Amino acid sequence: QVQLQESGPGLVKSSQTLSLTCTVSGGSFGSGNNYWTWIRQTPGKGLEWIGYIYYFGTTSYNPSLTSRVSMSVDASKRQFSLRLTSVTAADTAVYYCARAPYTDNPGEFYMDVWGKGTTVTVSS
Amino acid sequence: QSVLTQPPSASGTPGQRVTISCSGSNSNIGKYTVNWFQQLRGTAPKLLIYNSYRRPSGVPDRFSGSTSGTSASLAITGLQSEDEADYYCAAWDANLNTYVFGPGTVVTVL
Numbered sequence: 001q002v003q004l005q006e007s008g009p010g011l012v013k014s015s016q017t018l019s020l021t022c023t024v025s026g027g028s029f030g031s032g033n034n035y036w037t038w039i040r041q042t043p044g045k046g047l048e049w050i051g052y053i054y055y056f057g058t059t060s061y062n063p064s065l066t067s068r069v070s071m072s073v074d075a076s077k078r079q080f081s082l083r084l085t086s087v088t089a090a091d092t093a094v095y096y097c098a099r100a101p102y103t104d105n106p107g108e109f110y111m112d113v114w115g116k117g118t119t120v121t122v123s124s
Numbered sequence: 125q126s127v128l129t130q131p132p133s134a135s136g137t138p139g140q141r142v143t144i145s146c147s148g149s150n151s152n153i154g155k156y157t158v159n160w161f162q163q164l165r166g167t168a169p170k171l172l173i174y175n176s177y178r179r180p181s182g183v184p185d186r187f188s189g190s191t192s193g194t195s196a197s198l199a200i201t202g203l204q205s206e207d208e209a210d211y212y213c214a215a216w217d218a219n220l221n222t223y224v225f226g227p228g229t230v231v232t233v234l
Contacts, residue, residue: 039169046126046225046226047161047169047212047214047225049224063221063222064222107155107156107157107216108156108157108175110157110159110214111159111171112171112180113171114168114171117168
């Protein structure tokens, strides 16, 4: 079955760029059947949807983060990535990657497979 | 502050029925379907209910979802000890143009 695994630095300095990669094993990756999604979780703000990238490059970002977020896909490696610039302590969180089945109705969006998460701490 | 509201906690004894509410507005629950996620301590969230009432393969049928107007509910019938977890509702929000989560409800099995 499909499995997702996040990877990247666990510690990022304030004002620098957070970069994470999610590797997808099993299932289809390049078929256009899924949105590849990032979510983060903090004790204070709970779960926060960061955004997704579709196989063909289309992206959708949380408006609260859109000025600092970018996502990309490397189909040859079955990976997708997250970049978050100008990080602050408020970006300290557990970051999850997840799969969301494709839908042409945004109201039916949901994530059905999640990675285990990776903790990122922003230090000053 | 989330646009979706959930009670912070709920509890029941084994075998009881527990219901968790999720209150929203016409820009989210009143317009789109609702999803529920279960997060056991120290693990990633897991999809429990999607499209308001559908269960993914492998989710026991004692978990059920429903909606009415701008509110949604998750019911757990025949509560079991392994159901102790945090439960989150979520939906797309048309006004915010983003996917939003509720603050979560901690379910305790007494």
